[in-house]
Amino acid sequence: MDNREQGDIHGDVPAIAHLGAAPLPAPADGTPTDWSVLPAVRGNEDSVVMELWRLLRQEPALIVSAGYVLLSLLGLWSSYFFYLRFKLSILDYLQISDxxxxxxRDPAYAGILGGGMLLAILVTWPDTLRRRNPDKVEALRARHWAWRVVFSRSWLTSWDISGLRPLTGVSVAVVCYMALGAAIYSLNKAENIRDAGQGTRVVVHLAGDGAPLPGDARLLGSSSAFVFLWWPQQHRAEAVPISAIKRMQSVVVPPTGAVAPAARPAAAAR
Incomplete structure (x- = not known):
């Protein structure tokens, strides 16, 4: 028998020594990283938010109605805390139209809503990246301890511990932030009027009176039937029926250092 040695073939049997060598490295993953900050939808099919979203998609008219109801609830929540500083039970003075x-009544509520959504999305971004790019995140966690901290499964950066779906968790966080932010904003606004003398100064003329009411009033707000005033001198708030008011004038305070209108001609004559 002719035993010939040619290349990797010894006789009629191929050489198998190379099978025990180290395997070739796997090709690098060319999948682009998904950097989206929006919560991952996959795995949220049974969440409450997804169920509501499916309902709203079937009935688009409900989107406007639901948004309007949520905005009205936010306004009532804020009004309660605002008038609480003046010892006024605002809910007793409001009607259905109010x-x-x-x-x-205040465009700041839109800013509170946008800020809450942005904050919730940014806080949960590490968890979103971990769900969208699990392999790459695990590679980063194995590379340095800082990445392990960023992508840790803590109560602050992950919804796994809370048991909530990501979409549901983000929605709950936004609602809580809106409620807290609106309450703090209303309380600060009320304290600035009550303690710092801010707010719109008004002169109130009641029906049947020739002279305006004495004192320096601040306009707190109004409803369909009442006007709410704050009297700093008496440290008193009251609700005046609109039917009892003949006229209300705002008082414009000139900036510091401005020349009074009566003194301008004399200054020009010089």
Whole structure:
């Protein structure tokens, strides 16, 4: 028999020594990283938010109605804390029409809503990246301890511990932030009027009176039937029926250092 040695073949049997060598490295993963900050939808099919979203997609008209109701509830919540500083039970003075427009009186509520959504999305971004790019995140965690901290499964950066779906958790966080932010904003606004003398100064003329009411009033707000005033001198708040008011004038305070209108001609004559 002719035993020939040619290349990797010894006779009629191929050489198998190379099978025991170290395996070739796997090709690098060319999948681009998904950097989206929006919560991952996959795995949230049974969440409450997804169920509501499916309902709203079937009935688009409900989106406007639901948004309007949420904004009205936010306005009522804020009004309660605002008038609480003045010892006024605002809910006793409101009618049905006032409930519907309570959230449209201050554009700051839109800023509170946007800020809450942005904050919740940024805080949960590590958890979103971990769900969208599990292999790459695990590689980063194995590389340095800082990445292990960023992508840790803690109560602050992950919804796994809370038992909530990511979409549901983000929605709950946004609602809580809106409620807390609106309450703090309303309380600070009320304290600035009550203690710092801010707010709109008004002169009130009642029906049947020739002279305005004495004192320096601050306009707190109004409803469909009442005007709410704050009297700093008496440290008293009151609700005046609109039917009892003949006229209300705002008082514009000139900036510091401004020349009074009566003194301008004399200064020009010089």
């Amino acid at each position: 409930f519907l427009v309570a959230g449209l």
